[in-house]
Each structure stands twice: as structure tokens, then as C-alpha cells.
Amino acid sequence: MTSIAKTAGLAVTASLCSAAPALAQSIDERVNQIFASSTGWFVNFIFSPFPGTSFPWIVMWLVVAATVFSIYFGFVQFRTFGHALRLVRGDYSDPDDAGEVSHFQALATALSGTVGLGNIAGVAVAVGIGGPGATFWMILAGLLGMASKFTECTLGVKYRNEYADGHVSGGPMYYMTKGFAERGLPGGKILAVMFSIFCILGSLGGGNMFQANQAHAQITNVVGDYPGWITGLVFAGIVFAVIVGGLQSIAKVTEKIVPFMGVLYVVTAVVILLLNYDRIGWAFGQIFEGAFTGLGVAGGMVGALIQGFKRAAFSNEAGVGSAAIAHSAVRTKEPITEGFVSLLEPFIDTVVICTMTALVIVITGQLMTDPETGLYMVTEGGMIQTVDGNSGVALTSAAFSASFGWFRYILALAVILFAFSTMISWSYYGLKAWTYLFGEGETKELVFKVIFCIFVVIGAAASLGPVIDFSDAAIFAMAVVNIFALYFLMPIVKGELTSYLERLHSGKIKKYT
Amino acid sequence: MASKIVVGYDGSGSAKRAVDFAVGTAKAQGKTLVIAHVLEWSPYSFLTPMELEERHKRRNEELQRAETAVLNPLMQDLADSGVEITTALKYGHIAETLVRIARDEEASQVVIGRTGYSALEARLFGSVAGSLAQASPVPVTIVP
Numbered sequence: 172m173t174s175i176a177k178t179a180g181l182a183v184t185a186s187l188c189s190a191a192p193a194l195a196q197s198i199d200e201r202v203n204q205i206f207a208s209s210t211g212w213f214v215n216f217i218f219s220p221f222p223g224t225s226f227p228w229i230v231m232w233l234v235v236a237a238t239v240f241s242i243y244f245g246f247v248q249f250r251t252f253g254h255a256l257r258l259v260r261g262d263y264s265d266p267d268d269a270g271e272v273s274h275f276q277a278l279a280t281a282l283s284g285t286v287g288l289g290n291i292a293g294v295a296v297a298v299g300i301g302g303p304g305a306t307f308w309m310i311l312a313g314l315l316g317m318a319s320k321f322t323e324c325t326l327g328v329k330y331r332n333e334y335a336d337g338h339v340s341g342g343p344m345y346y347m348t349k350g351f352a353e354r355g356l357p358g359g360k361i362l363a364v365m366f367s368i369f370c371i372l373g374s375l376g377g378g379n380m381f382q383a384n385q386a387h388a389q390i391t392n393v394v395g396d397y398p399g400w401i402t403g404l405v406f407a408g409i410v411f412a413v414i415v416g417g418l419q420s421i422a423k424v425t426e427k428i429v430p431f432m433g434v435l436y437v438v439t440a441v442v443i444l445l446l447n448y449d450r451i452g453w454a455f456g457q458i459f460e461g462a463f464t465g466l467g468v469a470g471g472m473v474g475a476l477i478q479g480f481k482r483a484a485f486s487n488e489a490g491v492g493s494a495a496i497a498h499s500a501v502r503t504k505e506p507i508t509e510g511f512v513s514l515l516e517p518f519i520d521t522v523v524i525c526t527m528t529a530l531v532i533v534i535t536g537q538l539m540t541d542p543e544t545g546l547y548m549v550t551e552g553g554m555i556q557t558v559d560g561n562s563g564v565a566l567t568s569a570a571f572s573a574s575f576g577w578f579r580y581i582l583a584l585a586v587i588l589f590a591f592s593t594m595i596s597w598s599y600y601g602l603k604a605w606t607y608l609f610g611e612g613e614t615k616e617l618v619f620k621v622i623f624c625i626f627v628v629i630g631a632a633a634s635l636g637p638v639i640d641f642s643d644a645a646i647f648a649m650a651v652v653n654i655f656a657l658y659f660l661m662p663i664v665k666g667e668l669t670s671y672l673e674r675l676h677s678g679k680i681k682k683y684t
Numbered sequence: 685m686a687s688k689i690v691v692g693y694d695g696s697g698s699a700k701r702a703v704d705f706a707v708g709t710a711k712a713q714g715k716t717l718v719i720a721h722v723l724e725w726s727p728y729s730f731l732t733p734m735e736l737e738e739r740h741k742r743r744n745e746e747l748q749r750a751e752t753a754v755l756n757p758l759m760q761d762l763a764d765s766g767v768e769i770t771t772a773l774k775y776g777h778i779a780e781t782l783v784r785i786a787r788d789e790e791a792s793q794v795v796i797g798r799t800g801y802s803a804l805e806a807r808l809f810g811s812v813a814g815s816l817a818q819a820s821p822v823p824v825t826i827v828p
Contacts, residue, residue, distance in 0.1 A: 261727050264727065266774075266776065266781075266784065267774075269725055269727065269774065269775035269776045269781075270723060270725050270743045270746070270747075270775030270776075271739060271740060271743055272731070272736050272739045272740070273727035273728070274727075275727055275728050276727065276728075276729065276730070276731050276736065277736065279730050279731075280730070280731055280732065280733055280736055283730070284733070333740075336741050337738075337740040337741030337743075337744050338737050338738050338740065338741045339737055339740065340737070423730075423732065426730040426731065426732050427730050429730075430730060496733075497733055497736070500733075500736035500737050500739060500740075501736075502739075502740065595732060595733070596733055599732075599733040599734060600733075
């Protein structure tokens with residue numbers, strides 16, 4: 172009896188062993204198929220182009236908004252840049268408020284939510300499709316986006332909820348309802364509900380699946396291929412431990428390492444640029460020329476522009492409304508000071524870090540050009556041919572490793588940590604939206620947290636195409652609602668700005684140090 | 685008006701000795717005492733979104749705890765010391781904050797206990813006594 176059972180057991184084990192890889196791969200494929208077919212309509216709607224063009228209306232929506240805010244506030248991002256730095260340094264912080272959330276802390280936490288894969292993988296995608304020229308449009312979008320961020324974060328602090336026990340909740344949901352009511356406008360509540368729904372989708376998409384997906388891609392890039400759902404389960408387990416199990420210590424460690432990883436990333440990029448100093452002029456030439464001619468990329472100049480704008484928006488989240496949630500906890504008597512501080516965020520995220528990634532990819536010659544025409548060689552899928560056929564985070568990894576072979580390991584670690592810290596931040600944004608809709612309560616919060624962890628696994632198993640499309644679509648859908656509200660609320664910010672700058676210049680607002 | 689002595693107190697044994705020393709000095713010289721408790725805090729540390737949300741609440745709790753667990757028992761002990769005593773409870777870098785308190789209170793001297801860092805720890809983190817001796821606007825007494 173026992174021997175029969177043993178034999179049967181062995182046979183089953185043997186057949187399982189041989190079937191396991193095939194089974195694992197097919198799970199990935201199934202997940203991918205179901206995912207792509209069920210989200211396609213949403214993606215198509217968000218990215219539908221203007222009739223007769225290939226220009227998605229959503230990209231125009233973001234850039235027009237950023238431009239409107241820039242002009243309406245008299246290019247506040249350049250006028251108050253220095254003041255923003257002094258605020259972060261704490262020059263204007265009352266020492267008696269020490270122990271409260273400082274401007275620096277709010278900025279650092281918001282940054283660890285945005286600095287992440289958008290800066291590493293997203294930029295590689297942009298440059299891989301739109302060519303070096305995409306970088307130019309990305310920087311422009313980053314600079315303009317500073318004004319959007321300023322607007323939303325000022326409102327985020329001004330209309331946050333402060334509860335009796337001292338904890339705060341802020342974000343677009345709150346300025347939509349309270350701000351609209353204050354101006355006597357209808358519909359604030361409807362906007363807030365719409366925003367919350369999209370915020371939940373965004374937190375599951377760009378804030379979760381995209382991160383898990385690219386973290387997996389980076390790990391396989393280092394250790395070799397294996398099924399994505401395994402990475403997904405491990406990640407989901409750790410995320411679960413933090414957001415459900417309350418293991419804040421893991422999150423704390425990450426929050427401390429991430430800034431150093433960010434600095435290390437930029438420093439390494441600068442070193443690589445210095446090693447290739449003779450090509451810096453050429454690289455900028457490619458960026459400018461590519462920006463206005465496309466240099467043969469799919470869609471030409473417009474193609475480069477769309478890619479640049481899209482990835483900038485996805486990376487720095489200006490106008491999306493997520494930062495308004497993160498920044499709203501700061502302790503300040505002047506909501507607008509947090510607006511000033513927040514405008515540094517797209518600058519650091521996009522103008523500095525994203526540009527570094529793009530420059531390294533361009534300068535190390537990852538994108539292949541036709542020697543005769545000098546134009547980029549484009550594959551049938553619209554991607555520029557790269558030296559090793561890489562795309563996404565693998566392209567960035569190849570570019571950095573061209574100079575320092577060991578950097579792929581550091582980058583793998585950085586990607587995993589960035590992915591993780593972004594997930595933690597977005598799980599919080601999603602949760603805030605969730606509790607806004609369904610109310611606070613342990614069971615309700617647990618439901619969201621479990622859903623969030625399930626999506627980690629789905630994200631790691633699905634392939635990049637559908638994931639990145641859905642991530643973009645969900646996050647941009649937040650921007651549709653948020654920016655619509657910002658247009659109605661921007662006079663309030665204008666009032667705050669005028670009053671604050673008057674008091675600052677007349678010396679009524681003084682430094683403490 | 686009698687001038688003040690600021691004494692740093694964190695509940696440790698050496699801090700208690702510093703307080704005793706300061707009480708004696710204040711009595712002898714007819715001065716008043718400011719017991720300062722500083723909660724170590726850097727505005728440049730990194731917090732998670734959850735911690736940001738709850739920071740204000742936690743701060744209130746920490747202040748409450750410092751009041752009940754550290755300052756109140758000491759004040760009871762010193763109730764019949766015959767010296768006029770006030771307290772100061774602040775967040776910040778310990779040495780810098782003690783300097784600020786000394787300046788704000790227009791104190792004539794600062795007294796602290798020695799923390800007894802090893803040489804390596806002192807090299808890595810700096811010692812409160814060392815920084816205070818460097819930065820203080822008034823004489824500093826370090827009680828072993």
C-alpha cells in the first residue's frame with residue numbers, strides 16, 4: 172500500500188516537474204490576455220486622438236493646463252524657485268513647530284512616491300519610441316508642470332481635513348468638495364467621487380502593476396528568466412506585511428534608502444556623462460534636432476513630442492492630484508508655502524533625474540541610427556532599434572552598464588526599492604480615495620489593501636504593453652477630473668499668492684534664522 | 685531679577701546629577717532654574733505617507749509622555765528644594781535647542797550631564813557636551 176502510494180507520488184512529482192514551466196508560462200499568458208481584453212476600451216478612450224490627427228487629446232489637456240497655470244500665476248515656478256529652496260531649508264519654519272511635519276519631509280515623501288520607475292523605465296520607453304527629441308519635450312513639460320503642481324498642492328493644504336485626534340486627510344477630493352462649496356459652484360461632490368474612482372484605478376495601475384511589472388523585468392534581467400507571478404507573490408507578501416501587518420519598519424528602511432539611491436543614480440549618470448564628455452554636445456544636438464524633426468522616429472516631431480509629454484506627465488504626476496494628497500500633511504500657517512515647495516518636485520523628478528536617464532541612453536549610443544541618413548532605425552512596432560534589442564528598464568540598464576558593468580546590480584536594487592516605495596505611497600493614495608468613497612473603518616480598509624496586493628501579482632505576470640497602457644490611462648483619467656477642478660479653483664490660489672508675496676516683500680513674513 | 689540656570693534633563697542618572705548640581709548652585713547664588721527636556725528631532729528625516737498623516741497626533745502624544753514620564757516626576761522630587769523652577773519642553777537637535785533656550789531665557793549658565801559616549805560613538809554622532817561647549821553663548825558646566 173505504502174509502496175503504491177510512493178510510486179504514484181513519485182510519478183505525480185515527476186509529471187509536475189516537467190509540466191511546471193509550461194504551466195507557469197501559461198498562467199502569465201492567461202493573465203495577460205484577460206487583462207488586455209478587459210481594459211482595452213478604457214485605454215482607447217483616454218488615448219483617443221483628435222479627429223484626423225495622431226495627437227491624443229489627453230496629452231494636450233495636461234500641457235494646456237500646465238501652460239495656463241504658468242501664465243496665470245506669472246511663471247511662479249521661476250519667480251519663487253529660490254524662495255522654495257529657502258522654505259525647504261527651514262528658514263521660515265517656526266522652531267516651536269519642530270516635531271511637526273516639515274516642508275522637507277513632505278517634499279521627500281512626495282518625491283519618493285513619484286521618483287521611481289517613471290524616471291528609469293518610463294524615460295527609456297519615451298526615448299525608445301520618440302527618440303532623443305522626446306527629451307526636449309519632456310523637460311519642457313516638466314518645467315510647465317511645476318505650475319500645475321503648485322496649484323494643486325496649495326489647494327491640498329488649504330482644504331485638508333484636520334481631525335480632533337490630530338491626524339489630517341487632504342487631497343483633490345477635499346478641495347473639490349470644500350473649494351467648490353466655498354465658491355458657490357455645484358458639482359464638487361460628483362467630481363470628488365469621480366476623482367476617487369480614478370485614483371483607486373491609478374493606484375492599482377501606475378502605482379502598482381507598472382511597478383511590479385518593471386521590477387520583475389529588472390530582476391529577470393539580472394538573474395535570468397522565470398515566471399512573473401513568482402516575483403508578484405513575493406512583492407505582494409512584503410507589501411501585505413507593510414500595509415496590512417503594519418510593519419512600518421520595512422517601509423521606514425525603504426524610505427531611508429530611496430533618497431540615497433536617487434542621489435547615487437544621478438551621480439552615476441553625471442560620471443557617465445563626464446566620461447563621454449566629448450559626446451555631450453552631440454547628444455544635446457540630437458535632442459534639439461530630434462525635438463523638431465523627429466530624426467526618423469515614428470510620427471516624426473509630433474511622435475517625439477507626444478512621447479516626451481506623456482512620460483513627463485506619468486513621471487512627475489503634475490496635474491494628476493496625487494501629490495496634493497502627500498503634501499497636505501505639512502505643518503504651516505500658509506498653505507501656499509507648500510505650493511512653492513511642491514513645485515520643486517517636477518523639477519527634481521523630470522528636469523533633473525529623467526533628463527539624466529535620457530542623456531545616458533543617448534550618449535552611450537544605445538539607439539541605432541542608419542549610417543547613411545543619420546536617422547534612427549525604426550522597427551515595425553514603431554520602436555527604435557537598440558543595440559541589444561532592449562526596451563523599458565532593460566534599455567536604461569544596458570546604457571548604464573555600458574560604462575560600469577556592475578551598475579546593473581545597483582540599478583536592479585534601485586528599481587526594486589523605487590518600485591516598492593512607489594507602491595507604498597500609492598497604496599496610501601488609493602486608500603485615501605477608497606475611504607473617501609466608502610468611509611473609514613478597518614474592514615473597509617482591509618478590503619482595499621487585499622485588492623491592492625492581488626494587483627501586485629497581476630502586474631508582475633502581465634507583459635509590459637497592456638500594463639503600461641492601463642497605468643497611463645488610469646493616472647491620466649485622474650488628471651482629467653483634477654485639472655477641471657483646478658480651473659475653477661485657481662482664483663483662490665491667485666488670492667493666496669498675491670497676499671503672500673506682498674507680505675514677503677514688505678517684510679511681514681520673516682525668516683526665523 | 686535673578687538670572688537663570690538652564691539644565692538639560694533626559695531622565696538619565698547623569699542628568700539627575702546635573703539637576704542636583706544645578707539646584708545647589710541656584711540655591712547658593714540665588715538663581716532660578718529652567719529644566720529643559722529636548723526631544724531629538726530632525727526636520728530632514730524621511731517619513732512614510734502614513735507617518736506624515738499621523739505626525740501631529742504623535743507629536744502631541746510624545747509631548748504628553750515627556751511631561752508625565754520625565755518632567756512631572758522630577759518636579760515632584762524638587763518640590764521642596766526651595767528653588768524657583770520652570771520647565772521647557774522642545775523638539776530639535778539637542779545642543780542647538782539648549783543654546784536657543786539659554787538665549788531665549790537669558791540664562792547665565794547651562795548645566796548638563798555627561799552622556800558617556802565611547803570615543804567611536806562621539807566621533808560618529810558628535811557629543812551633546814562637545815557641541816554645546818562650542819556653541820553656547822554662556823558658560824557650560826558638564827557634570828559627570
